[in-house]
Amino acid sequence: MRPTSFARDVAGVLGPLILVTAATMMVLRLLNALPAYWVSQTSPPPPAPMALADRLEYLSIEVAQADLGIVIATPSYFPSYLEWPPASIRGQREPVRVVSMLFTSADGLQALQIRELFWSGEELPFPVPEPADVVERRQVDVNGTPATLLLGKGQSDTRVNQLRWQANGIHLVATTIYPPEELLRIASSIHP
């Protein structure tokens, strides 16, 4: 059956429209992906893994505090989808006192890690790993303190967001698989 004049005219209008729109979308997606490709080709190799011994494993926060001689700050906002107490508490004394708490979700996923480095210097004493593929860095504010929010992806292409800030002589690094808004809310409830 031959297409009617009306159908031909409709095709004549919609065809180019769809073609141009699709082509434009492809070009935009290509431009969007180009920076990540550029960075992967030109950026220096990632820093060596952090020299965090994580040699000491503690059964509870109170035991860690007593052993390391520190006061560990914990979030007052603790979402119900996270399990309390931490699934893992590790610490070290040298070269600086560090404690790392790992929280899991109800279904057993490693969902939130909070590292506290008791070091009053401006820069971290040793590198702390960032997400494997950082797509965005943003300067934010945590209780009036400047912080760096890193949005990225971890292994297996999962979303990983990390927040780094310093408060009362303590460097805090919080890493989570949850959205940055939730991370900021948790971080804002930590008062070392």
Added chain:
Amino acid sequence: MLAGIQEYFALALVYSLLAGAILETLPRLWMVRDPRLLFHFRLGIMAIPPVAPLLFAPFGAQRASAPFRQQIALLNLQNWLGPEPSLSHVGWVTLIAVMAITTLLLIGLGLAALFRGPGARAFVPAASRQLPNSLQTALCARSERVKPGVDVLALDDPEPIAFTSGFRRQTVLLSAGLCDILDQEELQAVLAHEIAHARRRDNRLSWLLFGLRLLSFYSPVALLVSHQMGHDVERLCDADAASSTGNPLALASALIKVYRASRKRAAPRGQPARFAWSALALEQRAKRTLVEDRVERLVHPERLEPVRWPTWRLALASAAVLALTYFVV
């Protein structure tokens, strides 16, 4: 706040490029040749970039969120202008280079105007009783076409000048020099052309385009398109004049006479800088091309096949541009 301004500046340029690409390509694919319809497409190119951010303001928080930027947006400008130093430098250098080229071009054309012949001067309308006879005759012949609220004045100037001015009240000004070089039919044609401008209120359009160019941060796309729209307006008024006089050849002849007379004006004063000279040469070439094009259209008018559903085409194309700009953050 500076980051916000930088982002708006970059978005304005990207939106202009997007609108320009789509709203120039689609009419060509649709074989639209009607200058009125093309004019409206180009008006969309000028209007959409400044209007889009206002339309999307209620969705600002959602569009600025990380999930939207990372997973939904077609183009996230922060990837180009964000904290990665080498890339942000490339992005900003490209933007600044594009704007610098445009600005230099504008400055060059401005310098060319200063060096060309007599500089800017005030036009002094002659008293109405001093209208040249030829102009009075032409005015009588066109009187039924002159809209109430449109004045016709003569300029006491030896140069061939014809233009329309005024914002609320339109005034057509023709110089004595023009009346001297044109015959009666040609003068009527020029008058009809200027009256067409007055009836269309093209001065208000000029101000609108100026405002839209400002809001687009003088992006090259906005400049090119507004320049092209100026040509479109001239062609439309040529068509109106040819239709109302029934004598397109008279207008073509008038265009050629005025162009030749303007070429005989004094050579540039002093020694213009090389850059201004080049810009002047470019401007003269552009003028000649425009006059040739207008004469060609008057002598060999194009038979326009009307396209079906012109309003729907314009609406669909504009909607496509708006939809795509929503996903560019």
